[in-house]
Each structure stands twice: as C-alpha cells, then as structure tokens.
Amino acid sequence: MGDTIFSIPLWADLLAVSVGSLQGAMFAAGFRDRRLDLLGVAIIGVATGLGGGFLRDIFLGVPLVAFSTNWYILTAVLAALVGMLLERLFRKLDIVITILDALTIGLFGAIGTTKALSLGLPEIPAIFVGMVSAVGGSVLRDILLNLPIALMHVGSLYAVAAGVGTTMLVVLHLVGLNITVAVVVCVIVTTVIRLGAVRYGWSLPEQRALSRPRLRRHPRPS
Amino acid sequence: MGDTIFSIPLWADLLAVSVGSLQGAMFAAGFRDRRLDLLGVAIIGVATGLGGGFLRDIFLGVPLVAFSTNWYILTAVLAALVGMLLERLFRKLDIVITILDALTIGLFGAIGTTKALSLGLPEIPAIFVGMVSAVGGSVLRDILLNLPIALMHVGSLYAVAAGVGTTMLVVLHLVGLNITVAVVVCVIVTTVIRLGAVRYGWSLPEQRALSRPRLRRHPRPS
Amino acid sequence: MGDTIFSIPLWADLLAVSVGSLQGAMFAAGFRDRRLDLLGVAIIGVATGLGGGFLRDIFLGVPLVAFSTNWYILTAVLAALVGMLLERLFRKLDIVITILDALTIGLFGAIGTTKALSLGLPEIPAIFVGMVSAVGGSVLRDILLNLPIALMHVGSLYAVAAGVGTTMLVVLHLVGLNITVAVVVCVIVTTVIRLGAVRYGWSLPEQRALSRPRLRRHPRPS
Numbered sequence: 001m002g003d004t005i006f007s008i009p010l011w012a013d014l015l016a017v018s019v020g021s022l023q024g025a026m027f028a029a030g031f032r033d034r035r036l037d038l039l040g041v042a043i044i045g046v047a048t049g050l051g052g053g054f055l056r057d058i059f060l061g062v063p064l065v066a067f068s069t070n071w072y073i074l075t076a077v078l079a080a081l082v083g084m085l086l087e088r089l090f091r092k093l094d095i096v097i098t099i100l101d102a103l104t105i106g107l108f109g110a111i112g113t114t115k116a117l118s119l120g121l122p123e124i125p126a127i128f129v130g131m132v133s134a135v136g137g138s139v140l141r142d143i144l145l146n147l148p149i150a151l152m153h154v155g156s157l158y159a160v161a162a163g164v165g166t167t168m169l170v171v172l173h174l175v176g177l178n179i180t181v182a183v184v185v186c187v188i189v190t191t192v193i194r195l196g197a198v199r200y201g202w203s204l205p206e207q208r209a210l211s212r213p214r215l216r217r218h219p220r221p222s
Numbered sequence: 223m224g225d226t227i228f229s230i231p232l233w234a235d236l237l238a239v240s241v242g243s244l245q246g247a248m249f250a251a252g253f254r255d256r257r258l259d260l261l262g263v264a265i266i267g268v269a270t271g272l273g274g275g276f277l278r279d280i281f282l283g284v285p286l287v288a289f290s291t292n293w294y295i296l297t298a299v300l301a302a303l304v305g306m307l308l309e310r311l312f313r314k315l316d317i318v319i320t321i322l323d324a325l326t327i328g329l330f331g332a333i334g335t336t337k338a339l340s341l342g343l344p345e346i347p348a349i350f351v352g353m354v355s356a357v358g359g360s361v362l363r364d365i366l367l368n369l370p371i372a373l374m375h376v377g378s379l380y381a382v383a384a385g386v387g388t389t390m391l392v393v394l395h396l397v398g399l400n401i402t403v404a405v406v407v408c409v410i411v412t413t414v415i416r417l418g419a420v421r422y423g424w425s426l427p428e429q430r431a432l433s434r435p436r437l438r439r440h441p442r443p444s
Numbered sequence: 445m446g447d448t449i450f451s452i453p454l455w456a457d458l459l460a461v462s463v464g465s466l467q468g469a470m471f472a473a474g475f476r477d478r479r480l481d482l483l484g485v486a487i488i489g490v491a492t493g494l495g496g497g498f499l500r501d502i503f504l505g506v507p508l509v510a511f512s513t514n515w516y517i518l519t520a521v522l523a524a525l526v527g528m529l530l531e532r533l534f535r536k537l538d539i540v541i542t543i544l545d546a547l548t549i550g551l552f553g554a555i556g557t558t559k560a561l562s563l564g565l566p567e568i569p570a571i572f573v574g575m576v577s578a579v580g581g582s583v584l585r586d587i588l589l590n591l592p593i594a595l596m597h598v599g600s601l602y603a604v605a606a607g608v609g610t611t612m613l614v615v616l617h618l619v620g621l622n623i624t625v626a627v628v629v630c631v632i633v634t635t636v637i638r639l640g641a642v643r644y645g646w647s648l649p650e651q652r653a654l655s656r657p658r659l660r661r662h663p664r665p666s
Contacts, residue, residue, distance in 0.1 A: 037647065037649065044596070064503060123292060125295060128295050144583075146368065152261065163261070347514070371484075381483055428480070429481065
C-alpha cells in the first residue's frame with residue numbers, strides 16, 4: 001500500500017499546527033469573563049492545534065506523531081501565547097487567518113485519510129479518520145471550554161468541508177489517481193467549501209423530522 | 223482462554239449499533255433550540271451508537287472493530303438520519319425502542335466483558351470495560367451536547383443494569399459455566415433491571431453523607 | 445534506558461489513587477442540586493483517581509496499568525464511597541487532604557514523565573505526559589460534571605506545579621542525576637508550589653493581549 005503514503009515536510013505540518021493553535025487561543029481570548037490563565041491558554045492551544053492528530057493516532061492505534069519530536073508541543077504552546085498576545089493584530093488579519101485555517105483543515109483531513117488508507121482501513125473509516133483529524137481539535141477546544149460543540153450546529157460547514165474533501169480523495173484514489181494529486185484536490189475542495197461557507201453563508205439544513213412542525217420541547221433523558 | 227471468546231453475527235452487532243444511534247438522534251431531536259444541522263445529528267448518532275465500542279477498544283489497546291468494515295459507521299449515520307426524519311413514528315414506538323435499547327446495553331456489556339476476559343484482564347477491569355461498552359456512547363452523547371451526564375444522576379439505572387449484568391457474567395464464568403449461557407444471563411439480567419427501572423421507577427440512593435441531614439450551612443455549635 | 449525506569453510499590457500507587465478518588469467524591473458532594481446517585485459518585489471517583497493514568501497509558505500506547513489487577517478500580521470506587529459517606533470528617537481534615545493531594549500530583553507527574561522517558565519520548569512530550577498524568581483526572585472530573593475545567597482558570601497552580609516539577613525531573617535527568625533523586629525533587633517541588641499557591645494565593649497572570657484594555661466581548665465561532 002506504498003502508494004497511499006503521503007508525507008509532508010515537518011515545517012508544513014508545524015505551520016498547520018500553529019495555525020490551529022493560534023486560532024484556538026484567539027477563540028478563547030473572546031471569553032473575558034472566563035478568566036483563563038496563561039496555562040489555560042496554552043492548554044487550549046495544544047488541544048486545538050494537536051487534538052485532531054492525537055485522536056487520529058489513538059483511533060489508528062499508532063504512536064502519536066506529536067510525541068516524536070519536541071517541536072509539536074513547543075510550536076502549539078508558542079503559537080497559542082503569540083495568538084493571545086497579538087490578538088488585536090491577528091483580528092485585523094482575519095481573512096488571512098481564515099484562509100490559512102481552511103487550508104489547515106484540508107491538509108489535516110488529507111493526512112488523516114491517507115494515513116488510515118496506508119494502514120489498510122476501508123474507505124468510510126478512512127474518511128471518518130480524516131474528518132476527526134481535521135476537526136477534532138476544535139471539538140476538544142469546545143469540550144474544554146464547556147461550550148456547545150460549534151461544528152454540530154447550523155452555519156459552519158467546517159466538518160462538511162473536510163468530509164467532502166476527504167471523500168473526493170478516497171474516490172480519486174479508488175479510480176487509480178496518484179495520491180499526491182488526490183491530496184491536492186482534497187485540500188482545494190475543502191478550502192473552497194469552507195471559504196464559500198464563510199463568504200456566502202452556505203450551510204447544511206437544520207435537523208427536522210418528516211412531519212408537521214412540532215413546537216413542543218420535551219427532551220427525553222435516557 | 224478460548225472459552226471466553228464470544229462472537230455475535232455482524233448483523234446483530236449492526237442492529238445494536240443502529241438502535242443506539244437512532245436513540246441518540248431522537249434524543250438530540252428534543253433540543254430544538256440548539257439547532258443541530260444534519261451533520262451534527264450524524265455525529266451524535268455515531269457517538270451514541272459507536273462510542274461505547276470505540277472506548278472499549280481504545281481501553282483494551284486493540285484495533286477498533288468499527289473500522290474493520292465500512293458497515294459500522296455507515297449504519298450509525300443512516301440510523302441517526304432515519305431517527306431524525308421518522309422521529310414522530312419512533313416516539314409512538316416508544317416501548318419497542320426502550321426494549322431494544324435495554325437489549326442493546328445488555329449485549330454491548332456482554333461483548334465488552336467477554337472481550338476483556340479473552341484478553342486476560344482480571345474480573346473487575348473486565349466488568350468495567352463491559353460497563354464502558356454499554357454506556358460509553360450515551361456519555362459521549364451528553365458530553366458532545368454539553369449536557370450533564372444523564373446516567374450519573376438519580377433515576378436511570380442505565381449503567382447499574384449493565385454493571386449487574388456483566389458482574390453476573392463474570393461470576394458465572396468463574397464458576398465454570400459455558401460462556402454463551404453466561405452471556406445470555408447477562409443480557410436477560412441487564413434488560414430486566416433496565417426495564418424495571420423504566421416501568422417501576424427503581425433507582426439508586428442519592429449521594430449522602432453519614433450524618434444528620436444538613437440543611438444549613440453554618441457551623442454546628444459544639 | 446533502564447536508568448529512567450522508576451517504579452513505586454503498589455500500595456503507594458493505590459494510596460495516591462485513593463486520595464485522588466476521595467477528592468473527586470468530596471468535590472462532587474458539593475453539588476447538592478445535581479443529585480448524583482451512588483453510581484455517579486463512583487464514576488467521578490474512578491475518573492478523578494484513575495483518569496490521569498488512563499490518559500497517560502493511552503497516550504503512550506501501552507496497556508493500562510489500572511487494568512493489570514483488580515485493586516485499582518476497587519480502590520478508586522471504595523475511596524469515592526468513603527469520601528461521600530465521611531465527607532464531614534474529611535472536610536475537617538482539609539489540610540491533611542490538601543497535602544496528600546499535592547504529594548499525589550507530584551507522584552503522578554513523576555511516574556508519568558519517567559514512564560515516557562523510559563519509552564524513549566523526547567523531553568517536552570515526556571513533561572506533557574507527566575502533566576496529563578497529574579491533572580488528567582481532575583480534567584475528566586470537570587468534563588463529566590459539565591463544569592468549566594478548573595485548572596485552566598486563574599488561581600490554582602495545580603497543573604503549573606506539576607509542570608515545574610516534571611520539568612525539573614527532566615532537567616536533572618539530562619544532567620545525569622540518579623532518577624530516584626530526580627523523582628524526589630520533582631515531588632517536593634510540585635508539592636511546595638501547590639501548597640504555596642493554596643497558602644499564599646500564588647497564581648499565574650490572567651490571559652491578556654499586548655494592547656489597550658479591551659472591554660468588548662465578542663466570541664467568534666469558527
């Protein structure tokens with residue numbers, strides 16, 4: 001299965017980690033009333049930047065890449081502190097961050113899916129692992145901040161972008177395309193969908209049942 | 223330890239997954255104000271239907287069964303979407319769903335505990351793994367929905383049913399009973415306790431300290 | 445790498461687990477309005493006392509130590525129930541519990557970091573694993589109770605103490621000191637910082653940006 005192995009240079013992986021981590025710290029900075037301390041910011045940075053990769057490797061049962069060198073955790077912590085300190089600057093660079101972040105989820109999704117394929121996983125689990133790699137960090141961030149998970153709610157297409165991108169990757173791989181080409185398509189498709197959602201407000205339909213509108217609200221505990 | 227290996231046909235496992243997933247989606251459907259989108263419903267379905275098995279296999283350090291074929295994730299996603307779309311129908315089938323769900327936790331508990339025993343784990347960890355298999359999905363569901371974990375609070379006997387069932391299984395196995403018989407007893411005991419809790423309102427005592435009831439917070443004169 | 449292997453007697457490890465578990469149950473007992481049942485208390489106990497070790501072993505990809513004998517889970521459950529029943533007594537022993545707990549995080553941090561080093565991890569990941577071992581239980585406790593993660597917010601130095609202690613351990617190990625001495629220093633440093641934070645109110649700076657004070661609150665969803 002050598003043809004499914006796709007590796008990127010360490011600097012590119014670290015750049016993606018730092019974008020995720022910086023995003024996480026800026027997100028957390030919005031919550032002034034929660035009074036995170038510096039360590040809290042660093043934890044959110046590590047969770048957002050590295051969480052997807054942690055979950056990917058734990059799900060795949062392989063050693064954590066983020067533990068293979070000192071650079072991953074160091075990068076995530078530093079990026080989080082920079083994101084906190086220079087928050088005002090980065091808010092002005094909003095569009096740059098959004099584009100880098102869209103590229104990051106595309107890249108994380110592609111790395112996760114190709115890694116899963118190279119370990120022999122079937123197609124749908126490979127797509128699932130790619131999606132977890134892409135969005136797991138933001139899910140962990142929301143759990144640690146005790147917030148509703150943003151990406152499950154109407155309006156982001158964050159995970160959908162990763163899902164469509166990694167599905168394209170798997171399909172192109174199945175029809176025999178070179179893995180590098182498939183990865184590039186995955187990153188482009190993910191980025192375009194994500195940026196389109198931000199720019200044009202694309203979204204998935206809200207949950208609904210096949211029936212007349214129900215106005216009652218009675219969650220059933222189990 | 224070949225005598226502790228208990229395997230069920232794929233269709234039965236998938237049926238159990240789909241019951242869990244469908245339950246999760248119906249539960250999430252109760253929260254109209256949270257506005258999950260379709261992907262959010264699918265995520266809750268996967269977490270509820272497959273979460274227990276994910277945790278089981280990660281705790282046991284073995285490859286995730288749910289990644290071994292395309293069917294597990296596909297089944298969980300489809301069951302969640304069906305549960306969302308046909309929510310009104312399934313609400314009317316409430317008793318059927320409750321019975322299937324009680325059977326499901328019994329079955330997941332039995333699979334988890336026998337798998338742990340077959341890997342050589344001692345009795346109490348094996349019971350623990352069975353309980354995590356049975357109720358892990360519902361815990362993950364509540365974490366992702368940012369709710370208090372339902373099963374830790376007074377009134378469900380959800381996890382207790384799984385705990386008593388898997389304990390029975392381990393005891394019967396220790397006294398030398400055939401594993402299939404022990405599994406059947408586990409499933410029956412779990413189902414009966416769970417349905418009894420639903421029907422007759424059985425519950426565990428609330429947490430309390432060994433002392434006179436304290437209604438006040440000021441120190442007692444001594 | 446034999447020189448990084450540091451093992452403690454089972455009774456010491458179980459004592460540390462029971463301190464964590466007892467602390468977790470007492471913490472949960474503070475929430476009368478949440479109405480945990482007995483099982484909920486046991487779950488919180490297991491999560492707080494064993495959660496750090498679970499995360500450590502999952503991150504390191506090794507079999508869970510807590511599953512190697514019946515004693516770990518049994519100890520955690522019993523300590524949680526004792527903590528619940530004798531809550532009033534233990535509240536009076538507050539200072540004893542606080543000291544035992546500070547020793548416990550020092551010990552868990554040292555065990556985690558030395559285990560990581562003995563598996564060949566680089567320094568920073570080894571420190572990270574030590575910190576997760578020390579504070580992972582309290583993070584899981586807060587997630588299960590649906591609370592903000594206490595240690596990320598201003599005022600505890602809980603994780604900081606573990607971080608400084610394990611960093612000391614790694615530095616002393618790098619300069620060639622005997623591992624047992626390094627462990628003892630780690631436990632002492634961690635304990636002193638933690639107790640100093642409790643006694644003198646030491647804390648880390650709150651998150652802030654390099655700019656004029658901002659009073660707006662606009663969390664950005666991603």
